[in-house]
Amino acid sequence: MAVYVWKGRTLAGEPQTGEIEVGRQEDALDALRKKRILVTSLRAKGSGMTMPQFGGGGVKVSTKDLAIFTRQFATMISAGLPLVQCLDILAKQSSKPAFGKVIGEVTREVEAGATLSDALGKHKSVFDDLFRNMVAAGEAGGVLDEILMRLATYIEKADALKRKVQSAMVYPGVVLTVALGATCFMLIFIIPTFAKMFTDFGGELPLPTKIVLGMSGFLTSWWWAMLLGAFGAVVAVQRYYATENGHRAIDGFMIKAPVLGDVLLKGAVARFTRTLGTLISSGVPILSGLEITARTAGNKVIAEAIMSARASIREGETVSAPLKASGVFPPMVTQMISVGEQTGALDEMLTKIAVFYEAEVDTAVDTLTSIIEPIMIVVMGGIVGGMVVSMYLPMFKLISVVAGGN
Numbered sequence: 001m002a003v004y005v006w007k008g009r010t011l012a013g014e015p016q017t018g019e020i021e022v023g024r025q026e027d028a029l030d031a032l033r034k035k036r037i038l039v040t041s042l043r044a045k046g047s048g049m050t051m052p053q054f055g056g057g058g059v060k061v062s063t064k065d066l067a068i069f070t071r072q073f074a075t076m077i078s079a080g081l082p083l084v085q086c087l088d089i090l091a092k093q094s095s096k097p098a099f100g101k102v103i104g105e106v107t108r109e110v111e112a113g114a115t116l117s118d119a120l121g122k123h124k125s126v127f128d129d130l131f132r133n134m135v136a137a138g139e140a141g142g143v144l145d146e147i148l149m150r151l152a153t154y155i156e157k158a159d160a161l162k163r164k165v166q167s168a169m170v171y172p173g174v175v176l177t178v179a180l181g182a183t184c185f186m187l188i189f190i191i192p193t194f195a196k197m198f199t200d201f202g203g204e205l206p207l208p209t210k211i212v213l214g215m216s217g218f219l220t221s222w223w224w225a226m227l228l229g230a231f232g233a234v235v236a237v238q239r240y241y242a243t244e245n246g247h248r249a250i251d252g253f254m255i256k257a258p259v260l261g262d263v264l265l266k267g268a269v270a271r272f273t274r275t276l277g278t279l280i281s282s283g284v285p286i287l288s289g290l291e292i293t294a295r296t297a298g299n300k301v302i303a304e305a306i307m308s309a310r311a312s313i314r315e316g317e318t319v320s321a322p323l324k325a326s327g328v329f330p331p332m333v334t335q336m337i338s339v340g341e342q343t344g345a346l347d348e349m350l351t352k353i354a355v356f357y358e359a360e361v362d363t364a365v366d367t368l369t370s371i372i373e374p375i376m377i378v379v380m381g382g383i384v385g386g387m388v389v390s391m392y393l394p395m396f397k398l399i400s401v402v403a404g405g406n
Helices: 025-034 063-078 083-093 097-111 116-120 129-141 144-201 207-242 244-256 260-281 286-295 300-314 320-326 331-343 346-405
Strands: 002-010 015-022 037-044
Touching: 002 025, 015 025, 025 037, 037 083, 037 097, 063 083, 063 097, 063 144, 083 097, 097 116, 116 129, 129 144, 129 260, 129 286, 144 207, 144 260, 144 346, 207 244, 207 346, 244 260, 244 300, 260 286, 260 300, 260 346, 286 300, 300 320, 320 331, 331 346
Parallel strands: none
Antiparallel strands: 002 015, 002 037
């Protein structure tokens, strides 16, 4: 028999500590679980454990690393390992030293008697409000392993959705940049060569040739002014976006823009429903869930609609009514949320909406790509072909004059 020193909490969150004499560590865990104690530390008496202190303020952790940490943490908790031991293992095996230091600091706080959610709250740059609130709900309900597994799934799906929306926004920008770059290269370096040759020939040039030569001359002489103008426009838009009205106006324009707006709106709806559904199903109060969801919406117009829904709930009304009144959310979304409220299965309904719209984002991204590719091919072909033809028109005229003279 051996004596084990343990620390833990009751399901109500009250800290507990004591000693237990059993044959093995596993027996100690089983005995404490039967007493409904959430074990945070367990060690053989006399084998003290010390945790080094680390600073983790301001650390940035990738979504992928956070998802891996959360899933591994859930697996260890489900297997019955003490909370502190799980954190200690995860800190040591972390491939990112900075993240490992953060987990080490969380370990020290938990060992000192803090709740896991409070310990995570000291590292807000790594663990956001959603993460901390779900962990707190898991601790209060004694289902931390289930909540962590659900949280890991949420993080992975949210990251996948974010990447899809970003790819939809980046692709048109890249194609447009290449098109503009190719056009500017021809106007600055290729066309001036023809201009000198046409000057030596003399005679009246065709109108298309004059237009292209004029564009080339303007760009060659005033390229610096165009760069300054573009830079000034970007700064002006950024400053306008930093204002309340500017933020609302630009975000509203983005979700209503042709083709791209459809992708952004569906992505925002999927993010909202996935986040709120995960929070509610994890036991987070709906008012807190709506506030967290609004902060993570990524769009000012949608965030304001969500906060209107929160105010509606506080006054004893429904969530669906203000969402419908905002005119932002598709009718199917508000109707399904209304049904979920009436049947008492709002979390399940939100998850179903999220699954549907995540698939819709995939389709919308594919549609955007299929539309942009032929359009850009036609545009690029028209620009390059137009410049080539305008440069060859004087040559055709010269050839006809020479042939007529002979």
